[in-house]
Amino acid sequence: MGRHFLQIPGPTNVPDRVLGAIARPTIDHRGPEFARMASELLERLKDVFKTRHHVIVYPSSGTGAWEAALVNTLSPGDKVLAFETGHFSSLWCEMAARLGLVVDLVPGDWRHGADPDALAERLTSDVAAVMVVHNETSTGVRSRVPEIRAALDRAGHPALLLVDTISSLGSMDYRHDEWGVDVTVGCSQKGLMLPPGMGFNAISQKALAHRGRLPRSYWDWEPIIAANRNGFFPYTPPTNLLYGLGEALTMLLDEEGLPAVFARHDRHAEATRRAVRAWGLEVLCADEREHSSSLTAVLMPGGHDADALRRLVLDRYDLSLGTGLGRLAGRVFRIGHLGWFNDLMLAGTLSGVEMGLAAAGVPTKDSGVRAALAYLEGAG
Numbered sequence: 001m002g003r004h005f006l007q008i009p010g011p012t013n014v015p016d017r018v019l020g021a022i023a024r025p026t027i028d029h030r031g032p033e034f035a036r037m038a039s040e041l042l043e044r045l046k047d048v049f050k051t052r053h054h055v056i057v058y059p060s061s062g063t064g065a066w067e068a069a070l071v072n073t074l075s076p077g078d079k080v081l082a083f084e085t086g087h088f089s090s091l092w093c094e095m096a097a098r099l100g101l102v103v104d105l106v107p108g109d110w111r112h113g114a115d116p117d118a119l120a121e122r123l124t125s126d127v128a129a130v131m132v133v134h135n136e137t138s139t140g141v142r143s144r145v146p147e148i149r150a151a152l153d154r155a156g157h158p159a160l161l162l163v164d165t166i167s168s169l170g171s172m173d174y175r176h177d178e179w180g181v182d183v184t185v186g187c188s189q190k191g192l193m194l195p196p197g198m199g200f201n202a203i204s205q206k207a208l209a210h211r212g213r214l215p216r217s218y219w220d221w222e223p224i225i226a227a228n229r230n231g232f233f234p235y236t237p238p239t240n241l242l243y244g245l246g247e248a249l250t251m252l253l254d255e256e257g258l259p260a261v262f263a264r265h266d267r268h269a270e271a272t273r274r275a276v277r278a279w280g281l282e283v284l285c286a287d288e289r290e291h292s293s294s295l296t297a298v299l300m301p302g303g304h305d306a307d308a309l310r311r312l313v314l315d316r317y318d319l320s321l322g323t324g325l326g327r328l329a330g331r332v333f334r335i336g337h338l339g340w341f342n343d344l345m346l347a348g349t350l351s352g353v354e355m356g357l358a359a360a361g362v363p364t365k366d367s368g369v370r371a372a373l374a375y376l377e378g379a380g
């Protein structure tokens with residue numbers, strides 16, 4: 001009984017009014033009503049990415065939008081420079097290698113973001129693109145994209161900058177144009193509070209001019225941009241998800257406003273970290289400047305299995321927490337605090353974790369819930 005607590009770092013809780021919008025009858029995607037809706041949405045979507053340029057919408061998960069970013073801009077044998085920040089950066093690199101790109105991977109410990117100094121050292125003249133995951137969902141670490149941009153600029157290097165914002169878009173400050181990003185990859189099921197099913201590419205003028213020779217058909221930007229000019233798509237678009245997007249953008253852009261959305265996420269993230277510290281546990285992110293605001297990855301003390309805790313809180317409290325991915329399996333659990341979320345949802349989530357830690361016999365120092373609530377009270 002009662003509502004399930006979906007506190008994984010995406011897919012996130014979908015607001016009832018977004019679900020209501022999605023439930024509207026599907027219309028002709030080649031008719032005038034659709035064209036009006038899509039034209040307006042494509043414009044409003046630019047505000048989420050903070051860009052004046054085109055945003056492509058794919059009926060795909062984020063992985064499809066990753067592929068689109070690579071196949072539209074790069075050619076077989078091109079060198080890409082990437083950072084091993086966690087599970088998702090590794091998967092994106094594997095994809096790049098499978099597509100015939102040469103990946104130069106800066107190794108990492110999965111506790112830090114992309115290192116601008118390492119970029120400067122590794123940046124050879126043949127690098128065609130730099131790939132960065134803004135918010136590593138597997139680790140809760142944010143990469144400092146403006147510093148990566150600055151390092152590229154200092155070197156006067158023309159490489160394209162490709163950034164994954166899959167778990168930061170609509171929940172953490174992000175500025176496609178101002179930060180000089182060439183392709184931003186996003187998707188629907190996290191900060192945008194929608195179900196899975198839409199992937200996005202925001203593209204700079206430079207990226208659009210820099211057409212690579214990798215084979216592409218479905219992902220090709222050109223026919224999509226051409227059809228979008230009249231409010232259409234070259235394939236059947238996800239009409240009902242677009243209804244939901246309209247409602248979500250009203251909530252995020254018009255009602256709450258992005259600055260308040262980001263402040264809400266920062267505040268919940270800080271409250272969560274305080275809870276973790278009060279329990280005497282360790283936040284995985286090792287650099288104060290790089291904390292994610294959309295999720296917190298928590299290291300389990302030695303001898304305790306994070307997945308056992310996750311099973312326990314699911315069975316007892318109907319609370320879903322994120323699992324440890326890749327090399328972090330069993331060692332980490334992740335608390336998602338992004339999307340449609342408020343103080344009491346955070347209090348409920350942290351209470352579930354606290355009760356779960358006690359039931360699993362994990363020793364804790366103090367009440368994390370009390371520490372988080374004290375912070376929330378003080379931080380308005």
Ligand SMILES: Cc1ncc(COP(=O)(O)O)c(C=O)c1O
Pocket residue numbers: 010061062063064088133135136137138164165166167187
């Ligand atoms: C940072 C990041 N990149 C890429 C992906 C892959 O996206 P999807 O699972 O929607 O294909 C995810 C999924 O969670 C992610 O968190």
